[in-house]
Amino acid sequence: xxxxxxxxxxxxxxxxxxxxxxxxxxxxxxxxxxxxxxxxxxxxxxxxxxxxxxxxxxxxxxxxxxxxxxxxxxxxxxxxxxxxxxxxxxxxxxxxxxxxxxxxxxxxxxxxxxxxxxxxxxxxxxxxxxxxxxxxxxxxxxxxxxxxxxxxxxxxxxxxxxxxxxxxxxxxxxxxxxxxxxxxxxxxxxxxxxxxxxxxxxxxxxxx
Numbered sequence: 001x002x003x004x005x006x007x008x009x010x011x012x013x014x015x016x017x018x019x020x021x022x023x024x025x026x027x028x029x030x031x032x033x034x035x036x037x038x039x040x041x042x043x044x045x046x047x048x049x050x051x052x053x054x055x056x057x058x059x060x061x062x063x064x065x066x067x068x069x070x071x072x073x074x075x076x077x078x079x080x081x082x083x084x085x086x087x088x089x090x091x092x093x094x095x096x097x098x099x100x101x102x103x104x105x106x107x108x109x110x111x112x113x114x115x116x117x118x119x120x121x122x123x124x125x126x127x128x129x130x131x132x133x134x135x136x137x138x139x140x141x142x143x144x145x146x147x148x149x150x151x152x153x154x155x156x157x158x159x160x161x162x163x164x165x166x167x168x169x170x171x172x173x174x175x176x177x178x179x180x181x182x183x184x185x186x187x188x189x190x191x192x193x194x195x196x197x198x199x200x201x202x203x204x205x206x207x208x
Contacts, residue, residue, distance in 0.1 A: 045148075050198065082118055108167040115160050119153065156193055
């Protein structure tokens, strides 16, 4: 009886320990696929950032002079828009996890509107630059400016489509675990878009 009691006690003690270890496993939002995509995408942009720094070191006076033609206020406003959109999408995902679907929908709409505003402001900035004759053909700075911000703009457009998908998910009657994971993946992509712009803002608008 003593032996059986000892085994029962050992089993009772061991079970909570195993459960605790399981609970402590790291939680990674989204799916594996989105993180592979983000890694590849960031690698491409990292190479572009390195190219920019190399070209800048070769033509420093030209790059500094060209930087001064960009409107820091417009760039800062666009940065604020994307930071706000990232906050909104994070709050939207959190609301969806808590099964507050209506609140999640509102946060995703806020994300979309901030992202759309970014796209409108950026398009207006490009139009102004082209009208002033500051085109990709003028010098290496503007060539890289249009290529890198243009590639980022494509990411913004894809991101806006992703946000619409998140809003659609939040409108479902029942949002299962699979859909929550998909929402997290979409939010991770949007955060990447925000991060890339912060680096672009620093390189093109602030670096002297």
